[in-house]
Each structure stands twice: as C-alpha cells, then as structure tokens.
Amino acid sequence: MEDLISLSSNFLYLAFIMYLLATFFFAATIRDKRGDKKSKTLNVISISITIIGFLAQTGYFITRWIASGHAPVSNLFEFTTFFGMMLVFAFIIIYFIYRLNILGLFTLPVALLIIAYGSMFPREISPLVPSLKSHWLYIHVTTVSLGEAILAVSFAAGLIYLIKEIDQTKSSKRTTWLEVIIYTIFSTVGFVIVVSVYNAMDYSATFEFTFNNEVTTVDYHLPPIAGPNDGTLLTEDRMDEIFQAPAWMQGVNAARKFNTLIWSLLAGLVIYVLARMILRKRIAAAIQPLLDRTNSDLIDEISYRAVTIGFPVFTLGGLIFAMIWAQQAWDRFWGWDPKEVWALITWFFYAAFLHLRLSRGWHGEKSAWLAVIGFVIIMFNLIAVNLIIAGLHSYA
Amino acid sequence: MNKVTCDACGHINPEGTVLCASCGKPIDKNQHIDGNENSNLLNMRYDGTARRSQTYNKTIVDKVWNFFSSVKVGVTLIVITLVASAVGTILPQEMYIPPNVQPSVHYKDQYGLIGQIYYQLGFHNLYSSWWYMTLLALIGISIVIASIDRVVPLYRALKNQRARRHESFLQRQRYFSKTEVVTEEDKAKVLASLKKLRYNITEENGHLMAEKGRFSRWGPYVNHVGLIIFLIGALLRFLPFMYIDDFVWVREGETKAIPQTNGEYFIENKDFILETYGDSEEDQRFAEALERQGPVAKNFQTDAIIYKNDGAEVVGSEPDLKVLKEGSIQVNHPIKFDGFALYQSSYQLNEFESMSFKIHEVNDEEELALASFTVDLTNPAYEYELDNGFRVKIDQYFPDYYLDDGEPRSETKYPRNPAFVFFVYPPNQEEPEVSFAGIGRNIDASGQNQYKIGLQGFDVRDVTGLSVRRDYTLPILGLGGIIFMIGVVQGMYWYHRRVWIHPKENGWWIAAHTNKNWFGLKKDIEKAIQNTNITMVKDQQDNNEK
Numbered sequence: 001m002e003d004l005i006s007l008s009s010n011f012l013y014l015a016f017i018m019y020l021l022a023t024f025f026f027a028a029t030i031r032d033k034r035g036d037k038k039s040k041t042l043n044v045i046s047i048s049i050t051i052i053g054f055l056a057q058t059g060y061f062i063t064r065w066i067a068s069g070h071a072p073v074s075n076l077f078e079f080t081t082f083f084g085m086m087l088v089f090a091f092i093i094i095y096f097i098y099r100l101n102i103l104g105l106f107t108l109p110v111a112l113l114i115i116a117y118g119s120m121f122p123r124e125i126s127p128l129v130p131s132l133k134s135h136w137l138y139i140h141v142t143t144v145s146l147g148e149a150i151l152a153v154s155f156a157a158g159l160i161y162l163i164k165e166i167d168q169t170k171s172s173k174r175t176t177w178l179e180v181i182i183y184t185i186f187s188t189v190g191f192v193i194v195v196s197v198y199n200a201m202d203y204s205a206t207f208e209f210t211f212n213n214e215v216t217t218v219d220y221h222l223p224p225i226a227g228p229n230d231g232t233l234l235t236e237d238r239m240d241e242i243f244q245a246p247a248w249m250q251g252v253n254a255a256r257k258f259n260t261l262i263w264s265l266l267a268g269l270v271i272y273v274l275a276r277m278i279l280r281k282r283i284a285a286a287i288q289p290l291l292d293r294t295n296s297d298l299i300d301e302i303s304y305r306a307v308t309i310g311f312p313v314f315t316l317g318g319l320i321f322a323m324i325w326a327q328q329a330w331d332r333f334w335g336w337d338p339k340e341v342w343a344l345i346t347w348f349f350y351a352a353f354l355h356l357r358l359s360r361g362w363h364g365e366k367s368a369w370l371a372v373i374g375f376v377i378i379m380f381n382l383i384a385v386n387l388i389i390a391g392l393h394s395y396a
Numbered sequence: 397m398n399k400v401t402c403d404a405c406g407h408i409n410p411e412g413t414v415l416c417a418s419c420g421k422p423i424d425k426n427q428h429i430d431g432n433e434n435s436n437l438l439n440m441r442y443d444g445t446a447r448r449s450q451t452y453n454k455t456i457v458d459k460v461w462n463f464f465s466s467v468k469v470g471v472t473l474i475v476i477t478l479v480a481s482a483v484g485t486i487l488p489q490e491m492y493i494p495p496n497v498q499p500s501v502h503y504k505d506q507y508g509l510i511g512q513i514y515y516q517l518g519f520h521n522l523y524s525s526w527w528y529m530t531l532l533a534l535i536g537i538s539i540v541i542a543s544i545d546r547v548v549p550l551y552r553a554l555k556n557q558r559a560r561r562h563e564s565f566l567q568r569q570r571y572f573s574k575t576e577v578v579t580e581e582d583k584a585k586v587l588a589s590l591k592k593l594r595y596n597i598t599e600e601n602g603h604l605m606a607e608k609g610r611f612s613r614w615g616p617y618v619n620h621v622g623l624i625i626f627l628i629g630a631l632l633r634f635l636p637f638m639y640i641d642d643f644v645w646v647r648e649g650e651t652k653a654i655p656q657t658n659g660e661y662f663i664e665n666k667d668f669i670l671e672t673y674g675d676s677e678e679d680q681r682f683a684e685a686l687e688r689q690g691p692v693a694k695n696f697q698t699d700a701i702i703y704k705n706d707g708a709e710v711v712g713s714e715p716d717l718k719v720l721k722e723g724s725i726q727v728n729h730p731i732k733f734d735g736f737a738l739y740q741s742s743y744q745l746n747e748f749e750s751m752s753f754k755i756h757e758v759n760d761e762e763e764l765a766l767a768s769f770t771v772d773l774t775n776p777a778y779e780y781e782l783d784n785g786f787r788v789k790i791d792q793y794f795p796d797y798y799l800d801d802g803e804p805r806s807e808t809k810y811p812r813n814p815a816f817v818f819f820v821y822p823p824n825q826e827e828p829e830v831s832f833a834g835i836g837r838n839i840d841a842s843g844q845n846q847y848k849i850g851l852q853g854f855d856v857r858d859v860t861g862l863s864v865r866r867d868y869t870l871p872i873l874g875l876g877g878i879i880f881m882i883g884v885v886q887g888m889y890w891y892h893r894r895v896w897i898h899p900k901e902n903g904w905w906i907a908a909h910t911n912k913n914w915f916g917l918k919k920d921i922e923k924a925i926q927n928t929n930i931t932m933v934k935d936q937q938d939n940n941e942k
Binding site: 069122305327329331337338348356 | 431439441467468470471474475477478481482484485489491492523673678679681682684685686688689692693694695696726727728729730737739741863865870873877880881884885888889912913914915935937
C-alpha cells in the first residue's frame with residue numbers, strides 16, 4: 001500500500017515536470033519563425049510531452065484510486081490537482097481542433113499553477129464521510145471538473161486576446177486590469193513558493209485564543225503577520241504577530257487563512273516588482289511581442305468555442321448530476337448551499353455570456369474580459385468558497 | 397397583416413422581413429431593423445426574418461412583448477439574479493444557522509452591524525423572498541416570449557429558403573469568393589466532396605445550396621422548453637399534494653406512524669448503527685489523516701421495517717400492520733416505498749429511555765434505599781405509590797435540562813439530559829419535600845429535607861432521525877433537465893452551415909454562412925475545393941469591422 005501511494009506521488013511529480021517541459025517547448029515554437037519541417041517536429045514534440053504528462057497524471061489518479069479505495073477527488077488537494085489534469089485534457093482536445101501552440105504556452109502554466117497550488121494542502125489519503133460514499137462522487141466531480149476546465153481554456157484564450165490586443169503604448173484602465181490579472185497569477189506563484197519554503201523549514205507557531213467562548217489553539221505554518229484576534233503566542237523563539245486579524249472574521253482558522261493571504265499577496269508583489277524592474281515595462285507589454293503572429297479572430301473564436309463546448313458539460317456535472325446526488329444524499333436536490341449557489345452563478349454567468357455573443361459588439365475584447373471574469377468565478381467556487389464560506393461542501 | 401413582396405423573386409414575405417425568405421435579397425425599407433445599413437455584411441442572426449418584436453410597437457401588448465423578447469432584457473435579468481444569488485452567500489441563510497437561536501439576535505451578535513442590516517433587508521431568507529421568485533419568474537417569461545418571437549419566423553424562413561440566392565445577399569456574406577473559370581471536372585469534385593462531408597445539396601437551375609446541421613438551430617428553443625418544464629416542476633412543489641417534506645425521530649425498538657401518510661405507513665427502528673473509521677485493518681491507510689482530523693464517521697444506518705396499516709381506512713380502529721419492506725437506511729441509500737422515501741438525516745446516541753431513583757435518608761451514609769421507582773421518559777407517569785408508604789409526584793420534568801439565567805429550562809423535548817422536580821411525600825405526611833434530581837445533580841430545594849432522591853440507574857437507546865419525502869415533481873424536473881441537455885448539446889455541438897454556389901458565366905461565386913464555429917466551416921470549404929482551381933472564400937469580416 002505504501003509503495004502504491006509513493007508510486008502515485010511519483011507519477012504526479014513526473015506529470016508536473018512534463019507539463020513544465022512542454023511549456024518550454026511550446027514557448028520555443030512561438031519564437032520559432034522558420035515554419036518548415038523542423039518547426040513541425042517541434043510542434044509534435046511539444047504536444048507529445050504534454051500527452052505523456054497527462055498519461056503520467058492519469059497514472060497518479062488510478063494508483064491513488066486503488067490505494068485509497070475511492071476516486072481521488074474528495075479533498076482540496078485531490079480535486080484541485082484533478083482540475084489541473086482536466087485542464088490539460090481540455091487543452092489537448094482543443095489543440096487537436098485548432099493546432100494552436102500559443103494556447104499551450106498559456107494553458108499549461110495555468111494547469112501547473114493549479115496543481116502546485118493544490119499540492120500545498122494536506123496530501124494524505126483521507127477517508128470518505130458517509131455522504132460522499134456514492135458513485136456520484138466521481139461521476140459528479142469528474143464531469144464538473146471537465147466542464148470547468150474547458151471553460152478555463154476560454155480564459156486562457158481570452159487572456160491571449162487581451163495581451164495581444166490591448167494598446168500598451170499608453171496606460172489605461174484596461175492595461176491596469178490586465179496587470180491586476182497578472183499580479184493575481186504571480187500571487188498564486190508567491191503562495192506556492194512561500195508555503196513550500198516554510199514547509200521545508202518545518203515552521204510552526206501556536207497561538208491560543210478565544211473562539212465562541214472556548215479557548216482554542218491554532219497552528220501557524222507561516223510566520224504570523226496577522227495573528228488571531230486577542231490571541232497569545234505559545235511557541236517560544238517565534239516572532240510574534242505584527243497585527244491582529246479583525247474580530248469580524250469568522251471561523252477558527254480565519255486568522256490563519258487571512259495571514260496566508262497576506263503572505264501570498266506580498267510575495268506576489270515582490271515577484272511583480274522584480275519582474276517590472278527587469279523588464280522595464282508592463283508585464284503584458286513584455287509578453288505582447290510574442291503574440292505578433294497570433295490571429296486574434298481565431299483566438300476569439302476559440303475562447304467562444306471553449307464556452308460552447310464547456311457549458312453543456314458543466315451543466316450536466318455541476319447542476320444535473322449534482323442535483324441527482326444531492327437528492328440521494330441530502331434528501332433534497334437543491335439546498336442553497338454556498339457551493340450550489342456559486343455553481344448556479346457560474347451557470348448564469350456563462351448563460352449571459354452565450355446570449356451576449358449573439359449581439360454585435362460583444363465579440364473580441366469584451367468577450368475576452370468576460371472569459372476572464374468567468375474563470376474568476378470558477379476559481380472562487382473551486383477554492384474560495386471552501387476556504388471562506390463554510391458549507392456542506394467544505395471537506396478540505 | 398401587410399405583406400412585403402420581394403422585387404427580385406416575387407416571394408411574399410410577412411411585414412418586417414429584412415431579407416427575403418426565399419432569395420435573401422435585402423428588403424430596402426427594413427434594413428434599419430437589423431442594422432444592415434451601416435455594414436457591408438448582412439446580419440444573419442435569424443436569417444433576416446420578420447420578428448414580431450422588431451415589427452410592431454404600438455399597443456401595450458406590443459410593448460410588453462418587445463420588452464421580454466429582447467436579449468438585452470434577458471441578459472440583464474440573468475445578471476441581476478446572479479448578483480442577488482451571490483449576495484445570499486455573504487452570510488449564511490437562515491436554514492444554516494443553529495436551530496435554537498433567534499435570527500434577529502443571531503445575525504447581530506455574530507456579524508455586527510452588517511449582520512443586522514443583512515437580516516433587516518431579509519437577505520437571511522433571500523432565495524425564498526418574493527423578489528427573488530419574481531426575478532426567476534421574469535426570466536421564465538422572457539425565455540418563453542423571446543423563444544416564440546424567434547423560432548416561428550426562423551422555422552418558416554429555413555423551410556422556404558431556396559438554393560437560388562440574390563447576388564446582393566451572396567456578396568454580403570462573411571465568407572465569399574469569386575472564381576472566374578470553373579471546369580466541369582472541378583464542379584463535380586466540389587459537389588462530391590461536399591456530399592462526402594454530409595452536406596445536403598439542393599439545386600435550382602444550376603444554383604446550389606449545400607446545407608448541414610439545420611437541426612442545431614432548434615437547440616436553443618429545445619433547451620428553453622426544458623428550462624420552462626423545470627421551472628414549472630419547481631413551481632408545483634408549492635402544492636402540498638405534489639411535495640411532502642417531513643421528519644420523524646424513531647427510537648430503537650419503537651414502531652411509529654410515518655407522518656404525512658395518514659397512519660397508512662409505520663416504521664420500526666430495529667437498530668441504529670454509527671460506525672467510525674479506524675477499527676479495521678482496511679482503514680489503516682487513513683491513519684495519517686485520522687490523526688490530523690480526529691475521528692471520522694464511516695456509516696450512519698438504521699435497520700428498519702416498514703409496515704403498511706391495513707386498518708388505516710377505518711377511523712379509530714387499531715392499526716393492523718403488515719410488513720411491507722425490511723431493510724437498512726443509510727446516507728446515500730434511502731428506503732423507498734409507494735412514492736415515499738425515508739432518508740437517514742440525523743441521529744441521537746444514548747437518549748435516555750428510563751431512569752430509576754431511590755429514596756434514602758439524607759443522613760444515611762450508606763444511602764440505603766427505602767423505596768425506589770422508575771420513570772419511563774417517553775411517557776412519564778406523574779404519581780408513584782411506593783413501598784413503606786412513600787409517594788412521589790413529578791412536579792416538573794425537563795427532558796433536556798439546562799440553566800437559563802438561573803431558571804431551569806428544557807432545550808428540546810427529547811430526553812437527552814433529563815431532570816425533575818419531585819414532590820416526595822414521606823409516610824403519613826401531607827406536606828411534600830421538594831427535590832431536584834437529574835444526571836449528576838441532586839439539589840435539596842429547601843435545605844431542610846429529611847429524604848433525598850438518588851439516581852439508581854438508567855437505560856439508554858439510540859434515536860434515528862429520518863426525513864420523510866414524497867416528491868411527485870421529480871419526474872417533471874428530470875424531464876426538464878433531460879430536454880435542456882438535449883437542446884443545449886444540439887445547439888452547441890452541431891452547427892448550421894450553408895454554402896451557396898452561384899453560377900456566373902464560366903465561373904462560380906461561393907458564399908457561406910454558419911451560426912457558430914466559422915473555423916470549422918472554413919475547414920469544410922477548404923476540403924471541398926481541395927485539388928481544384930476554385931478560389932478559397934475570403935473572410936470579409938477582416939476588412940470590415942473588428
């Protein structure tokens with residue numbers, strides 16, 4: 001059993017390396033201006049490495065399933081990495097329709113980041129609570145992930161469109177928002193780096209504080225910038241908090257999560273400022289020349305097409321299968337649990353997107369912004385609802 | 397109704413038509429409707445058909461119709477509902493706050509001013525508020541009207557379309573090309589390829605139309621029908637007959653009438669089982685997680701027998717129970733019978749079934765029992781005649797005792813923490829002594845009692861909480877869901893593609909249109925003209941508007 005689990009993690013590790021490698025190869029295809037036989041070989045190599053990575057991750061998925069006895073989509077680590085895997089799968093499908101290398105250069109890093117992010121959460125094999133013990137666990141979670149992953153490809157395409165099309169010669173609201181998106185991505189990188197570093201150092205500091213009239217303790221694995229409200233540091237030789245989290249933050253771990261958020265944003269800021277100093281221009285402006293040869297109309301169409309492919313899959317997994325299972329497990333198919341509501345919001349959003357595409361003037365840039373917002377909603381539901389709003393789905 | 401006759405082909409079109417349904421020639425006076433006058437390309441969204449909403453705008457009916465058939469209005473409604481839904485997740489809804497607190501106090505206490513405002517705006521019950529319901533209803537109306545407004549004329553137009561199209565129609569398509577000379581051999585090749593690509597080809601005097609996937613045009617309307625069926629199903633849940641939602645606690649060993657069944661069905665709880673992870677060899681793989689998280693529940697199960705009461709129809713008769721079904725109810729595995737379903741949804745371990753007490757003298761260190769009695773907690777007797785001339789009366793009974801500002805109260809009506817105020821009448825006395833007794837509590841109210849009541853023993857049993865459901869709307873909702881999925885897949889995974897071939901002296905004009913996926917259409921045309929000298933269509937949008 002132990003062997004199987006370590007084999008499983010090795011598979012995931014291999015997949016991660018492959019995706020990283022494939023990203024570099026896709027980058028090389030973009031810079032490659034020859035367009036001859038050799039560059040075709042480069043294309044084949046890039047997509048092949050991606051597929052190998054995907055197969056490796058499938059290996060991780062299967063071995064972990066065998067080891068745990070249930071589909072590995074039951075906690076934050078498992079379903080976040082699975083979402084990453086589905087994103088790669090969705091990319092492979094779209095790649096074989098459109099054969100667009102630039103999409104790989106943008107989708108794979110997003111997948112990498114999602115997998116890295118998920119890996120920061122507890123990775124041990126965990127048991128299923130009774131309500132999760134159902135075939136619908138993997139039917140529902142896999143379809144919903146696939147649907148959201150296809151929708152995420154639309155985000156990658158939208159981002160390409162925005163970076164290519166937005167005028168970088170002068171500063172505007174649009175350039176600022178574009179930088180905000182990039183900064184958010186950097187903050188996720190920052191989160192991964194900071195958590196990995198302090199994990200490696202085995203950092204831990206314990207606070208004692210009062211929650212719901214009971215004295216509780218919380219373990220910090222990052223140095224406390226924000227400590228619990230009215231908390232006292234118990235661990236010796238650790239720096240004390242710089243300030244306390246506001247009292248209105250709910251939940252035992254609210255202050256710790258808030259602290260992690262601050263760390264991520266700060267780390268993201270450091271990376272962003274460094275990048276700006278090295279590049280001496282906006283990040284998007286620095287990427288823009290890479291996209292010279294990209295056909296904006298095609299990118300716009302891919303972004304839309306991904307939504308038309310992803311929307312039915314998402315509806316099936318995220319609403320219909322979800323309702324069938326909820327009826328079985330919780331005796332009602334719909335209960336206005338925050339995760340359910342945010343799935344409905346996602347659905348409403350993409351329904352609005354699809355209707356807007358019918359009108360003139362909503363193609364191109366506006367549509368690309370919508371694709372970005374849609375992805376923000378998906379990520380909010382995937383991650384933030386679990387971390388911020390506790391509900392029936394807070395298994396992590 | 398006025399009609400518009402096409403001056404090119406003579407086809408009679410309904411008023412408001414933008415492009416002749418037969419030949420596609422733009423009808424001059426109506427070009428403003430679809431915004432064609434400022435553009436080189438024709439707006440092909442509904443094939444330039446006459447839509448009621450674009451044609452009439454005089455009466456109040458017209459205005460209402462036009463309002464709801466607008467996509468802009470539809471999208472606005474969706475966005476408002478979306479934002480409202482999000483607001484409802486900022487703080488927990490009332491159904492998710494602890495059951496025994498006052499919402500008016502809870503929101504203020506827990507979330508301060510924001511909580512108070514949230515509560516006062518009614519956001520704690522947002523999804524059942526009248527205005528949220530209204531939003532959903534408006535979306536429903538918009539779906540119906542917008543669909544009818546489009547599907548009828550679109551159906552007519554696609555049915556009436558002819559292969560021969562007007563030149564101005566062809567030239568103003570997004571994909572267009574002219575080829576001066578086309579050999580007969582090339583013509584045959586193209587036709588063969590188009591057929592191979594599963595295009596239906598219609599011919600009219602050498603004019604060709606290759607069409608495929610027309611049925612995908614109906615996808616949106618099919619999915620809208622599904623949505624409406626779903627909404628109707630959801631609406632029917634407000635009828636008591638359609639939807640039953642109740643709950644029952646059943647103690648181990650107890651047989652109870654299932655609520656909402658008019659005494660027709662009974663349930664017996666043979667055993668309630670709660671299992672946690674960690675006992676078996678198999679669970680060893682979870683050891684690490686269990687250590688971090690603490691105990692995790694593995695199974696909640698009620699072994700139950702469902703009875704049908706054959707005497708239910710005769711009022712006042714004794715139940716005549718026949719076993720209908722025997723089985724276990726687990727989370728994810730409800731037991732179902734005659735349209736009803738029972739779900740494992742709650743439990744209470746070790747609820748008190750009975751408690752026995754003894755009476756002894758206060759000063760007796762041995763606590764020798766002078767008399768003893770047992771209280772059945774589900775159905776307590778209020779007076780007990782005991783040995784040695786003692787008599788005990790229950791003055792007050794708190795099944796689930798707690799102290800509320802010094803006042804004893806019961807938190808629930810279930811015997812989870814029973815406590816009593818007893819009147820103890822010693823032999824030959826008329827004045828009782830008052831004693832308070834419960835689990836781990838034994839209080840002499842006056843301080844002058846001669847006798848004391850002590851707990852001798854108790855029996856406990858588990859209680860299972862089952863929710864009782866009968867939902868006749870589920871098939872309707874399911875049907876709505878299936879139709880929606882069919883429609884949405886039909887509309888999004890297939891595309892309506894048309895290629896028009898217009899013979900011109902020795903050559904061909906080619907124009908093409910699709911409702912989605914222009915890239916795919918381009919690939920099709922590339923394949924069709926492969927190995928011929930026909931000019932590839934140009935995407936005229938590139939040099940038009942961006």
